[in-house]
Amino acid sequence: MRERIREKFGELFQRFVPLGFKLEHLDEQWEYTEEPHVIRRQAILKKYPEVKKLMGYDPTTAVIVSLEVIFQIIMCYLLHSASWVTIVVLGYVISATLNHSLGSAIHEIGHNLAFGHKHPLWNRALGMLANLPMVIPMSVTYKKYHADHHRYLGHDTIDVDIPTVIESYLFRHPLTKILWLFLHPVIHGLRPYFKNPIPVITLEIVNFICQVVFDIVVFYFFGMRSFMYLLTGTMFGLGFHPLAGHFISEHYLFTKGQATHSYYGPLNPILFNVGYHVEHHDFPYIPFTKLPELKRIASEFYDPLPYHTSWVKVLWDFIFDKDLGPQARGIGYLPQGVTEDDIIKKTTKDTKRNGKED
Numbered sequence: 001m002r003e004r005i006r007e008k009f010g011e012l013f014q015r016f017v018p019l020g021f022k023l024e025h026l027d028e029q030w031e032y033t034e035e036p037h038v039i040r041r042q043a044i045l046k047k048y049p050e051v052k053k054l055m056g057y058d059p060t061t062a063v064i065v066s067l068e069v070i071f072q073i074i075m076c077y078l079l080h081s082a083s084w085v086t087i088v089v090l091g092y093v094i095s096a097t098l099n100h101s102l103g104s105a106i107h108e109i110g111h112n113l114a115f116g117h118k119h120p121l122w123n124r125a126l127g128m129l130a131n132l133p134m135v136i137p138m139s140v141t142y143k144k145y146h147a148d149h150h151r152y153l154g155h156d157t158i159d160v161d162i163p164t165v166i167e168s169y170l171f172r173h174p175l176t177k178i179l180w181l182f183l184h185p186v187i188h189g190l191r192p193y194f195k196n197p198i199p200v201i202t203l204e205i206v207n208f209i210c211q212v213v214f215d216i217v218v219f220y221f222f223g224m225r226s227f228m229y230l231l232t233g234t235m236f237g238l239g240f241h242p243l244a245g246h247f248i249s250e251h252y253l254f255t256k257g258q259a260t261h262s263y264y265g266p267l268n269p270i271l272f273n274v275g276y277h278v279e280h281h282d283f284p285y286i287p288f289t290k291l292p293e294l295k296r297i298a299s300e301f302y303d304p305l306p307y308h309t310s311w312v313k314v315l316w317d318f319i320f321d322k323d324l325g326p327q328a329r330g331i332g333y334l335p336q337g338v339t340e341d342d343i344i345k346k347t348t349k350d351t352k353r354n355g356k357e358d
Contacts, residue, residue, distance in 0.1 A: 013040055014257040016154055019168050020036075020327030030332050035153040036064060037258040043242050044282060044298045051283065054294055057116040058287035061272070061351050065105045065114075065130045065188045068098050070310025072133035072233075076218055076226035087229050092241070093323045095233025097270065100115040100243045102130045103234075104271040110143035113287040124203055128210050137211035138189065145192045150284055153251075154259060160192040161251065163326035169237045171326050177319045178240065180326060184247065185238040190356040248318045250277045251330045278305060 045253040127139035171180040263275030276291035
């Protein structure tokens with residue numbers, strides 16, 4: 001099977017290694033040539049040029065975002081005097097689900113897939129609207145760094161989606177991995193400023209001001225409980241929550257070497273089909289409503305690949321499988337024709353040789 005996949009999709013897509021493996025072999029040769037979906041994209045377009053017709057935008061995103069934001073504001077009104085237990089429970093069940101959905105909308109909008117590339121400011125404005133119930137300003141900043149995630153997927157410095165070296169060493173025990181998941185919104189939000197800081201742009205300041213004004217309005221008119229309903233929704237939804245399994249499922253090496261995995265399960269509609277992640281990285285300018293059609297048209301490029309069907313199982317495996325954790329995030333590329341086994345064998349020989357010399 002692996003040979004068939006390699007023949008179809010090219011070697012590059014199958015040459016990712018865990019971050020931890022690279023850190024243990026820094027003296028080896030590492031190459032970064034291009035992001036791994038380039039070859040797949042070219043092969044698919046060559047065989048199915050009609051895929052280009054799927055590219056574009058879909059204003060449906062704006063409708064969904066508007067309805068979710070209105071719903072969250074109504075919930076703030078209804079919960080202004082609710083008990084703290086109610087706030088926490090509904091924060092995890094409802095607010096976390098909706099705020100994560102809005103976060104996925106920000107991802108979709110970040111690719112200008114709501115109003116198209118001819119109207120970038122319309123997309124930025126919609127992204128700021130989607131950001132409002134999430135309490136913390138992040139829409140414009142997310143777009144800025146996410147572009148590099150696509151352009152340099154697997155580059156352990158520029159792709160800030162990849163955990164830091166400290167994370168890869170500190171969070172390897174099941175209990176510490178659970179802690180990492182709870183802290184994920186904070187860690188993921190601060191990581192770019194330590195790994196690859198990019199100067200603040202004007203729209204980020206606008207995003208910040210709009211968000212602060214909204215937060216003050218919610219706090220003033222609805223009170224602390226409603227404000228915490230929104231905040232806990234963001235912290236839970238992007239942290240230790242079933243929907244947050246997609247953060248792990250996408251680029252962690254559940255299958256040896258495979259740079260990206262898709263998820264085909266019932267939760268995709270809630271998160272704007274973000275589970276179609278191989279498809280999305282192959283064609284980031286196809287809107288979420290048409291990703292299933294891309295998979296149907298080019299099924300031979302997608303059906304043979306390993307995929308996930310449960311984000312809950314992804315989280316379970318991430319926590320309890322000793323080989324998984326932040327250190328298992330897919331990273332870099334091995335030189336053409338070199339495998340992990342080649343490096344391990346070479347390291348073993350060098351160790352034995354040095355042992356004899358000593």
